[in-house]
Amino acid sequence: MTETRVPIPTLERLAIYLRVLLDAHEAGIQTLSSQEIEQHSGISAAQFRKDLSYFGEFGKPGVGYSVPGLIQCIERILRLDEEQPILLVGAGNIGSALVGYPNFQAHRLRIAAVFDNNFVKIGRPFGDLVIQDIARIKEVNAEIGARLGIIAVPAHAAQEVADLLVEAGVTGILNFAPTILRVPKHVHVRNVSFLQELAVLSYHATEDALCVNGQATRGGKDGV
Amino acid sequence: MTETRVPIPTLERLAIYLRVLLDAHEAGIQTLSSQEIEQHSGISAAQFRKDLSYFGEFGKPGVGYSVPGLIQCIERILRLDEEQPILLVGAGNIGSALVGYPNFQAHRLRIAAVFDNNFVKIGRPFGDLVIQDIARIKEVNAEIGARLGIIAVPAHAAQEVADLLVEAGVTGILNFAPTILRVPKHVHVRNVSFLQELAVLSYHATEDALCVNGQATRGGKDGV
DNA sequence: GCGAGATTGTGAACGGTTTCACAAATCACG
DNA sequence: CGTGATTTGTGAAACCGTTCACAATCTCGC
Numbered sequence: 131m132t133e134t135r136v137p138i139p140t141l142e143r144l145a146i147y148l149r150v151l152l153d154a155h156e157a158g159i160q161t162l163s164s165q166e167i168e169q170h171s172g173i174s175a176a177q178f179r180k181d182l183s184y185f186g187e188f189g190k191p192g193v194g195y196s197v198p199g200l201i202q203c204i205e206r207i208l209r210l211d212e213e214q215p216i217l218l219v220g221a222g223n224i225g226s227a228l229v230g231y232p233n234f235q236a237h238r239l240r241i242a243a244v245f246d247n248n249f250v251k252i253g254r255p256f257g258d259l260v261i262q263d264i265a266r267i268k269e270v271n272a273e274i275g276a277r278l279g280i281i282a283v284p285a286h287a288a289q290e291v292a293d294l295l296v297e298a299g300v301t302g303i304l305n306f307a308p309t310i311l312r313v314p315k316h317v318h319v320r321n322v323s324f325l326q327e328l329a330v331l332s333y334h335a336t337e338d339a340l341c342v343n344g345q346a347t348r349g350g351k352d353g354v
Numbered sequence: 355m356t357e358t359r360v361p362i363p364t365l366e367r368l369a370i371y372l373r374v375l376l377d378a379h380e381a382g383i384q385t386l387s388s389q390e391i392e393q394h395s396g397i398s399a400a401q402f403r404k405d406l407s408y409f410g411e412f413g414k415p416g417v418g419y420s421v422p423g424l425i426q427c428i429e430r431i432l433r434l435d436e437e438q439p440i441l442l443v444g445a446g447n448i449g450s451a452l453v454g455y456p457n458f459q460a461h462r463l464r465i466a467a468v469f470d471n472n473f474v475k476i477g478r479p480f481g482d483l484v485i486q487d488i489a490r491i492k493e494v495n496a497e498i499g500a501r502l503g504i505i506a507v508p509a510h511a512a513q514e515v516a517d518l519l520v521e522a523g524v525t526g527i528l529n530f531a532p533t534i535l536r537v538p539k540h541v542h543v544r545n546v547s548f549l550q551e552l553a554v555l556s557y558h559a560t561e562d563a564l565c566v567n568g569q570a571t572r573g574g575k576d577g578v
Numbered sequence: 579g580c581g582a583g584a585t586t587g588t589g590a591a592c593g594g595t596t597t598c599a600c601a602a603a604t605c606a607c608g
Numbered sequence: 609c610g611t612g613a614t615t616t617g618t619g620a621a622a623c624c625g626t627t628c629a630c631a632a633t634c635t636c637g638c
Contacts (some may be wrong), residue, residue, distance in 0.1 A: 163585065187586080192586075202589080
C-alpha cells in the first residue's frame with residue numbers, strides 16, 4: 131500500500147461492496163472471499179482486492195474477508211461509521227423523494243433539515259421535518275454541523291444555493307440541478323443528471339449507427 | 355475520424371454540451387468556440403473537440419460552432435431528435451419525482467406509461483398518466499414501442515422488473531434500485547445510486563486521512 | 579508438525595481517455 | 609488578393625485505472 135490518492139471509481143465501488151456485505155451480514159454469512167464478492171457485485175475479484183489495497187490489508191489469505199469486520203472498515207473509510215447529517219435544499223418533487231428514501235438509514239445518512247425559499251412552503255411539514263427558510267441555513271447549520279448538502283432546486287437557483295451551502299460550512303454537495311456549479315476548491319460536487327443518463331441510454335438503445343458527418347457541417351450555415 | 359467505438363464518458367459529456375448549447379440558443383447566441391464551451395461547461399476545449407471528432411466535423415476553423423447546427427447534430431447523435439417514449443415502473447416517491455420532472459420535455463424524453471404491482475395504486479392518476487398493472491407491460495409497450503425503461507421500485511423487486519422490461523422490448527434501463535441487475539448482453543443499464551454518491555462525498559467531506567489498517571484485520575476476528 | 583489447497587496483496591503489463599501541440603482551414607481587413 | 613489572427617481536427621504523448629500473475633500467507637486434516 132503506497133501513499134497514492136484514491137481513485138474516485140474505487141470510492142464508488144466501496145459503496146457497492148458495503149451493500150453486498152450488509153446483505154450478506156443480514157443473511158448470517160460470516161466470511162466472504164473476493165471471488166464471492168465478485169459474484170454478488172459484478173465487480174472482478176482483482177478489482178476488489180486492488181480497491182481495498184489503497185486502504186490497508188483487510189483479508190486473511192486462504193480464508194477471505196470477515197463480513198462484519200470489513201463492514202466496519204469500509205464504513206470507517208467512507209465516514210459512515212457515525213451519523214452523517216445532511217442539509218437538503220428544495221422541497222419539491224425530488225426533495226420529497228429523498229426525505230422518503232428508505233435506504234439512507236442503513237448507511238447512517240440522515241437528512242437533518244430541509245430548506246426552501248418559497249414562503250408558502252416554509253413552516254409546512256416535510257417528511258419528519260419542517261421546511262425552513264433558506265435564508266436561515268447558515269444559522270441552522272451552526273447547530274447541526276452538516277458537511278453534506280443536497281441541491282434539489284431548479285437550475286436557475288442552483289448556483290445561489292451552492293454558495294449558501296458553502297457559506298454554511300458544507301464541503302460536499304450532491305447536485306440534482308442540471309448546471310455546472312462553481313465552488314471553492316475544497317468543496318466537492320457530484321452531479322446527478324437523469325437527462326444525462328437517459329441520453330446515454332438513448333444513444334445505445336438504437337444500434338444503427340446513423341452517421342451525420344458531412345450534413346452536420348453544412349447545417350452550420352444557418353448559424354453563421 | 356477513425357471508426358472507433360465511442361467512449362461512454364464522451365456520450366455523457368455530449369449531453370452536457372447539449373445543455374450548454376440550448377442555453378446559448380435561448381440567449382440568442384449564434385456561434386460558440388470550443389474555448390467558450392469550456393467556459394460554460396467546465397470541460398476542456400480539447401476534450402470537447404476530441405469528443406465531437408468521434409462523430410464527424412461540426413465546426414469551422416477560425417470561427418467555431420454554429421449553435422443551432424450543433425444542437426441538431428448532437429440531438430441526432432443521442433437520438434433526441436424525435437420523441438423518445440419511456441416506461442416507468444414504480445409509482446412511489448422517485449417515480450413521482452420523475453413524472454414531475456420538468457426538464458425531460460426539452461430533450462424530447464417523455465414518460466409514456468407508469469406501472470406498479472400494487473393493486474391499490476393501479477388505476478389511480480399519476481401526473482398526466484394512470485398507473486397500470488405491471489403484468490400488462492408487454493402488452494402496453496406493443497403499442498408504445500418504448501426502448502427505454504426506468505426502474506424505481508424497491509431493491510428486492512428490481513430484478514424481476516428488469517426481466518419484464520427486457521421482455522417488453524426495452525434495451526436501455528435506468529435503474530434507481532440499489533442492486534446489480536442481470537440483463538441480456540444487448541441491454542444497457544445505468545445505475546443511479548444516491549447512496550453511492552453521498553458515500554463518495556462523505557469520504558471527501560472529512561479530509562483527515564484516518565487510516566485503519568492493522569486494526570481492521572484484527573477486527574475480523576469476531577467474524578471468523 | 580507438515581504438506582496440500584485456498585486466497586490475499588501487489589508490482590508489472592495492458593488498455594483506454596485525456597491532454598498536448600501543431601498543421602490545415604477560415605475569416606477580417608487593408 | 610495576401611497577410612495575420614483565430615480556431616478547428618487529430619496524431620502522438622502522457623496519464624490513469626484495470627487486469628494479470630505470482631509470491632507470500634494462512635487453514636485444515638492427517
